[in-house]
Amino acid sequence: MTLPSAIPPLGERQKLLEMSGVDKVFNGDVVALKGMNLTVNQGDFISLLGPSGCGKSTALRLIAGLSRPTSGSIRWEGGQARGDLGVVFQEPTLMPWATVSQNVWLPFRLRGKGYREVRDEVLWALKMVGLEKFQNAYPRELSGGMKMRVSIARAMVTEPRLILMDEPFAALDEITRMKLNDDLLALREKIKCTVIFVTHSVYESVFLSDRIVVMAARPGRVSTELTVPTPYPRNEVFRTTPEYGALCRDTSDALHGAMHEHNEASA
Amino acid sequence: MSVTEIDKMAATALIDEEELRYARAQKREKIGKWVLPIIMLTLVIFAWDRVVVMNNIPHYILPRxxxxxxxxxxxxxxxxxxxxxxxxxxxxxxxxxxxxxxxxxxxxxxxxxxxxxxxxxxxxxxxxxxxxxxxxxxxxxxxxxxxxxxxxxxxxxxxxxxxxxxxxxxxxxxxxxxxxxxxxxxxxxxxxxxxxxxxxxxxxxxxxxxxxxxxxxxxxxxxxxxxxxxxxxxxxxxxxxxxxxxxxxxxxxxxxxxxxxxxxxxxxxxxxxxxxxxxxxxxxxxx
Missing domain, CATH: 1.10.3720.10 (MetI-like)
Structure with missing residues (x-):
């Protein structure tokens, strides 16, 4: 595997993708997203944080190419190629009839690559999420957390330029969730991936990301953007520092501000 | 024999008995799944035969x-x-x-x-x-x-x-x-x-x-x-x-x-x- 040596600090990263003035209107009158501007740089870990209905999942679907913006544009630096994107949904979304390794093989398989050809990559990805011993298991034999790991392995196996995660840990219990948060950051250190992570948890967003985009609802829009200056690697110790507490409070205030904006607008 | 020893034995015996009962129930169900239909089928065929014989039903109406x-x-x-x-x-x-x-x-x-x-x-x-x-x-x-x-x-x-x-x-x-x-x-x-x-x-x-x-x-x-x-x-x-x-x-x-x-x-x-x-x-x- 050829991986970049280190992620440069914020502000020195190369541009990867740019959303400018993106609107999304459903059925002609439901405005899901209004005037969203976002520049994603290589190595960013961006959290989209906001209440439900703020358009964070809509934004993700737009970037994934699953729906088209009503107006505005989403431009990949150097164009988008096959395999540039990995996705992790809220559910593990595994094929129940296929083994763990076959599930991870999928992105390659759909590009016409045989299993033998990419066996090393598949096993490497499984090793990265700590499931190399379960390559022949079926999804139903795994716990919720393990299924999510398979899903993450599948998203990163092609070493995509961008990984989208749509509230991937929301359905898991708190302990598994913290463990997966730790592991996700460890993984990022290893493969230097760029991540856009949708969440409605303040604590999760502060722990994971270096950029937090706070969004507001009705219409869905970006309210403000915060940066988390704490350098990586971060681990469970970070969760107990006063710095973490202060950052969570700031982010929480920003989120409340975003929700308040909406209340004032509707009042 | 001390009191604790007896207690211990009672405890293991209790678990054993419960386990045995469970195992027996499992076994019964397993056997019953096959045996019951066979018994019922045999009984029905036997009753059929008896009905024909006792009522003197001719074989061109209902054969044995x-x-x-x-x-x-x-x-x-x-x-x-x-x-x-x-x-x-x-x-x-x-x-x-x-x-x-x-x-x-x-x-x-x-x-x-x-x-x-x-x-x-x-x-x-x-x-x-x-x-x-x-x-x-x-x-x-x-x-x-x-x-x-x-x-x-x-x-x-x-x-x-x-x-x-x-x-x-x-x-x-x-x-x-x-x-x-x-x-x-x-x-x-x-x-x-x-x-x-x-x-x-x-x-x-x-x-x-x-x-x-x-x-x-x-x-x-x-x-x-x-x-x-x-x-x-x-x-x-x-x-x-x-x-x-x-x-x-x-x-x-x-x-x-x-x-x-x-x-x-x-x-x-x-x-x-x-x-x-x-x-x-x-x-x-x-x-």
Missing amino acids: PGLVLETLIKDWPILWQSLLVTLKITLMALAVAVVGGVGLAVIFTQSRFLEMSFYPFAVILQVTPIVAIAPLIFIYIDNKIVALLTVAWIVAFFPILSNTTLGLNSVDHNLRDLYKIYGASRWQRLRYLQLPAALPYFLGGLRIAGGLSLIGAVVAEYVAGTGGMGSGLAFRILEASYRLNIPRMFAALLLIAGTGVSIFAVTSLLTHLLLRKWHESALKREG
């Missing part, structure tokens, strides 16, 4: 079970030939129903327009009683085997078509999105996603279609048999009824029922083998 068995052995050469004919029609009809049902289902899911155009025909064929269509089919199709097959197929293909269509359309939405993101072609989506997802539904349809293809074959023979050119089991039953050979009617009936049960057993086994690794329906749960 022993006589049915005797006839089955005595007429075996004739009945065996007929069984082969019926079995051939049944299995061929089932095969064509699988190919036709799955094929149409795939075509329907690939093109909404084709589905809209042709689905009504499938429904009309399904809801019209086959005995009403069969005479026409025998008029229009000269080749008897083809005509029999057509009748049996019409009866059998619909459950496969409707179940497989349902299965192909009930793919998880996130998986569909995932395939789209990874740029899967139509063919890849069908081959790797829709067909495996539809497998449990298809197998459910297959189990119904197995029984229906036998019914279709028998009905087809009845309709064709009156023309005096059939030799399947249904034809034997008709023929025997004209001659008031009631024991042979029962013997033929026994073979038809046996065939139906075998088809069901084979399709159930197939379902189990194909789904046991991953599908909820094949899961054995503890406790």
Whole structure:
């Protein structure tokens, strides 16, 4: 595997993708997203944080190419190629009839690559999420957390330029969730991936990301953007520092501000 | 012996007894699953025999079970030939129903327009009683085997078509999105996603279609048999009824029922083998 040596600090990263003035209107009158501007740089870990209905999942679907913006544009630096994107949904979304390794093989398989050809990559990805011993298991034999790991392995196996995660840990219990948060950051250190992570948890967003985009609802829009200056690697110790507490409070205030904006607008 | 030792023994004994009781219950259920139906069947056959003997019912009205068995052995050469004919029609009809049902289902899911155009025909064929269509089919199709097959197929293909269509359309939405993101072609989506997802539904349809293809074959023979050119089991039953050979009617009936049960057993086994690794329906749960 050829991986970049280190992620440069914020502000020195190369541009990867740019959303400018993106609107999304459903059925002609439901405005899901209004005037969203976002520049994603290589190595960013961006959290989209906001209440439900703020358009964070809509934004993700737009970037994934699953729906088209009503107006505005989403431009990949150097164009988008096959395999540039990995996705992790809220559910593990595994094929129940296929083994763990076959599930991870999928992105390659759909590009016409045989299993033998990419066996090393598949096993490497499984090793990265700590499931190399379960390559022949079926999804139903795994716990919720393990299924999510398979899903993450599948998203990163092609070493995509961008990984989208749509509230991937929301359905898991708190302990598994913290463990997966730790592991996700460890993984990022290893493969230097760029991540856009949708969440409605303040604590999760502060722990994971270096950029937090706070969004507001009705219409869905970006309210403000915060940066988390704490350098990586971060681990469970970070969760107990006063710095973490202060950052969570700031982010929480920003989120409340975003929700308040909406209340004032509707009042 | 100290008090604690006795306590300990009591504790282990209690667990043991509970475990034993549980194990016994498990074993009872396992044995009962096989033994109970056999006992009940034997009892019913015995009661049948007693009813015939005690009421002096003549064998041309209701034969004793022993006589049915005797006839089955005595007429075996004739009945065996007929069984082969019926079995051939049944299995061929089932095969064509699988190919036709799955094929149409795939075509329907690939093109909404084709589905809209042709689905009504499938429904009309399904809801019209086959005995009403069969005479026409025998008029229009000269080749008897083809005509029999057509009748049996019409009866059998619909459950496969409707179940497989349902299965192909009930793919998880996130998986569909995932395939789209990874740029899967139509063919890849069908081959790797829709067909495996539809497998449990298809197998459910297959189990119904197995029984229906036998019914279709028998009905087809009845309709064709009156023309005096059939030799399947249904034809034997008709023929025997004209001659008031009631024991042979029962013997033929026994073979038809046996065939139906075998088809069901084979399709159930197939379902189990194909789904046991991953599908909820094949899961054995503890406790």
